[in-house]
Amino acid sequence: xxxxxxxxxxxxAKRGQDVALRCDPISGHVSLFWxxxxxxxxxxxxxxxxxxxxxxxxxxxxxxFFAERPEGSVSTLKIQRTQQEDSAVYLCASSLVGRRPxxxxxxxxxxxxxxxxxxxxx
Amino acid sequence: DQQVKQxxxxxxxxxxxxxxxxxxxxxxxxxxxxxxxxYPAEGPTFLISISSIKDKNEDGRFTVFLNKSAxxxxxxIVPSQPGDSAVYFCAASGRDSGGGADGLTFGKGTHLxxxx
Numbered sequence: 001x002x003x004x005x006x007x008x009x010x011x012x013a014k015r016g017q018d019v020a021l022r023c024d025p026i027s028g029h030v031s032l033f034w035x036x037x038x039x040x041x042x043x044x045x046x047x048x049x050x051x052x053x054x055x056x057x058x059x060x061x062x063x064x065f066f067a068e069r070p071e072g073s074v075s076t077l078k079i080q081r082t083q084q085e086d087s088a089v090y091l092c093a094s095s096l097v098g099r100r101p102x103x104x105x106x107x108x109x110x111x112x113x114x115x116x117x118x119x120x121x122x
Numbered sequence: 123d124q125q126v127k128q129x130x131x132x133x134x135x136x137x138x139x140x141x142x143x144x145x146x147x148x149x150x151x152x153x154x155x156x157x158x159x160x161y162p163a164e165g166p167t168f169l170i171s172i173s174s175i176k177d178k179n180e181d182g183r184f185t186v187f188l189n190k191s192a193x194x195x196x197x198x199i200v201p202s203q204p205g206d207s208a209v210y211f212c213a214a215s216g217r218d219s220g221g222g223a224d225g226l227t228f229g230k231g232t233h234l235x236x237x238x
Contacts, residue, residue, distance in 0.1 A: 035228075042126070042128075042229050043226075056225070110168045
């Protein structure tokens with residue numbers, strides 16, 4: 001498809017289990033973002049890649065969270081030893097260009113979001 | 123500490139009337155603002171944006187107004203249509219806006235319900 005895809009769409013994990021969430025961005029998009037959306041909240045930034053380089057991981061809540069994009073396309077968000085507070089929808093977004101939107105704005109700055117992976121930790 | 127605030131969790135508007143969604147922000151380093159629309163079980167979809175060098179941006183039925191002195195922006199939808207029923211997120215980006223400077227900072231969203 002032409003959009004951002006994520007898998008699995010739903011994941012149920014037992015507390016303490018490791019999980020891996022996959023994101024396939026739009027082909028050719030340089031930037032890739034991960035966000036966490038808790039119930040009733042807006043998405044919160046986790047980490048940012050420009051091609052294969054992870055330029056910002058300031059939003060990762062703990063060292064149990066790890067993200068990679070080894071070939072500059074597909075990205076995986078891994079959560080080790082899941083806790084109940086990790087339950088959320090994890091959204092991936094990609095954009096054509098790098099880093100922040102410029103002040104002029106334009107379609108190349110737009111972040112395209114995938115449908116998300118809903119993670120439930122029991 | 124919510125840097126982007128949408129104080130109305132929901133809003134109900136009659137079809138054909140104007141919908142006005144509001145958003146306030148606290149971080150003066152934000153210089154680019156966006157509105158996203160989200161349907162259930164889907165990811166947010168970009169709707170319209172505005173940079174801090176403007177005070178208005180219009181795209182069809184959608185207009186975004188920015189009042190920098192009040193740190194306030196609003197989204198106007200005229201006329202409102204049933205397909206506009208969704209959750210609307212306000213988001214902001216800034217050169218040095220702290221954590222997540224490369225990502226967007228979102229509000230909690232407003233659920234817009236268009237009644238026939």
